[in-house]
Amino acid sequence: MKIVSFETFIVPPRWGFIKLVTDTGIVGWGEPVLEGRTHTVHAAVEELMDYVIGKDPRDIEDLWNVLYRASFYRGGPIMMSALSGIDQALWDIKGKDLGVPVYQLLGGKCRDEIRTYSWIGGDRPDDVASMAAQRMALGFTAIKMNGTEEMNYIDDHSKVDAVLERVQAVRDATHPDMGIGIDFHGRVHKAMAKVLMRELAPLRPMFVEEPVLPEHLDAIHEIAQYGAIPIATGERLLSRWDFKPLLQRGGIDIIQPDLSHAGGITEVRKIAAMAEAYDVALAPHCPLGPVALSSCIQIDAVALNAVIQEQSIGIHYNQGCDVLDYLKNKEVFTFKDGYCPLPAGPGLGVDIDEAYLREMAKVGHRWRNPVWRQRDGSFAEW
Template sequence: MDEIVDYELFEVPPRWLFLRVETADGTVGWGEPVVEGRSRTVRAAVEELMDGYLVGEPVAPIEDHWQTMYRGGFYRGGPVLMSAIAGIDQALWDLKGKRLGAPVYELLGGAARDRVRVYQWIGGDRPSEAADEARQKVEAGFSALKMNATEELERVDDPSTVDDAVSRLRSVREAVGDDVDVVVDFHGRASKPMAKRLVAALEPYDPMFVEEPVLPEHNDALPDIAAHTTVPIATGERMYSRWEFKEVFEDGAVDVVQPDLSHAGGITEVKKIASMAEAYDVAMAPHCPLGPIALAACVQVDACTPNALIQEQSLNIHYNETTDVLDYLADPSVFEYRDGYVSIPDGPGLGIEIDEAYVREQAEKTVDWHNPIWRHGDGSVAEW
């Protein structure tokens, strides 16, 4: 009785889209298919896939469902389709785990670790003095932090812009010492010449890694950037399939890949990307500034992935001004962070219980999140 009979989609604050899938015996699985700022577009894609392929089908053959959703359309890939597939895939794994009474990581080969290290965001889109906040997070038990490197950047910016980025990282490093890791996110805001200058300038303060030093459409510049530093290079939050990641593995410039479990095809695809990364001696640190379902999917994959390095999570992140990760969980203790780690949930499926009544209540609110549009001094559009 594992035939899929119904599904619902819920747009909820602050900027998430939840998918509820139900089978004939009443079992419910949850997924998080979303492109931040494009939730309505992804909603339409999910509806096309569910109505066109999956309603009426059994849950069990997840790999075949993935192949059908991906290869069943002549035009493939991209953020919208892969995010729709990702959320559906998460829900299918949640259902399968619940039907078999096992967490997803057990179905993927079993645990490779006892707990997963997490990092905490400090600062916001426009990073200011972050030292005090960094100190507070370390006192709260986190051993790894993440901060944006800069605000908007010109293609070739002035020395003070580089100095400001260095000063921010230096202040955080001095506040927390050398026993704490600090990730610096370039957010794709830098051109190749600025990325080279910034990475070299930040190196004395030992970032754990620099994230997305250039946009993924300029990944061919990564070997040149890597040649200017010993700081590990990370990228991948805006890459959506193993075929895109294949290119960065082959050029050898990237040390950490960051596929997003709600964008890069879900559990099925990210587990394959992780295995490819392992073969190239590349670590994985899944991107996840999202909600509890996406985080649960990440932790399930981290649990059974030998080269998983650290996990992003969005508790108290600057985007979550109205509603936060734990608010949607019936038992928030499943994501209790201790000593900078989260335990691996051992409940069936994704290991979380969604508070469905709260989801329905929040879905009544208007959700209209869009990322800001930044502009340079001359009025041209800047990378956010």
């Protein structure tokens, strides 16, 4: 079997897909995307495919090493996102060729389903209590919300009070066991992260996510001392070598590699195993489309330390085009009592609606994240 051709698609709301075609007619799908830089990622895909065309797609480990190592300059969000999407498509082909889900090729499942959470609120969190109650009515047992708006290095305690009020409102609208993930989104600097960790602890969040930017991960251990809340991070880390010092330093409880940024299925399988050796849980990051979500669940199926899966159905970014819109077999992602069953179909188990995909590719997207400012006009992290 050989890879003979490929196509890439840029589609709303902010996603990118790749279709790999083999000489046997088997097709594999991946999501090479980097939110806000997808056009650049697809240029990298074009370059990387020089190493893939004509090769046997079943030799995934060798292809991954060539794509990563056969360049003097390695890593980075653009190249790793391009590599991730190609890797997903290779696994999709291999599973389809053998007639089994990808997780069967990774050692077989260790669970039948994975707990999931649903996003509430928006970039500037609002109406979180009613949205949390709605998600609970749909059967979800966990939600995630942005915690803050702009927050300066040292800021007013009224902003801290606003975070506490929102989280308390969610707790009051749901029940004591509702999992509440609070995403700081890298908007918070170290000093205020300490304050928030201390003040949020009595509300018993499920986790606090990205309490500081990846540039300051050396501060995680210090921040962890201020509140007994599990700390999650890792969506902006791109390989096992990025996660290595984070795990060695300690202070982290949940890692969140993104299957469309951190080297795909091949690499995240290794990252998950590294984390298990440090008694750290796994919760893959996935505010993306159906191929990325299924790729995450393939890893969740085989990683004992996987505890919960992000999914973006209904997230505020997806207005007009949502995850299920790109699928023929929409039933593959069904949520009951807060859990999603493992995809049963061969490969990634998602049947892409190619006609719809091609129509949406005519629309495309040029999504950019907002640029925020502090009150004095200085740049604020989004």
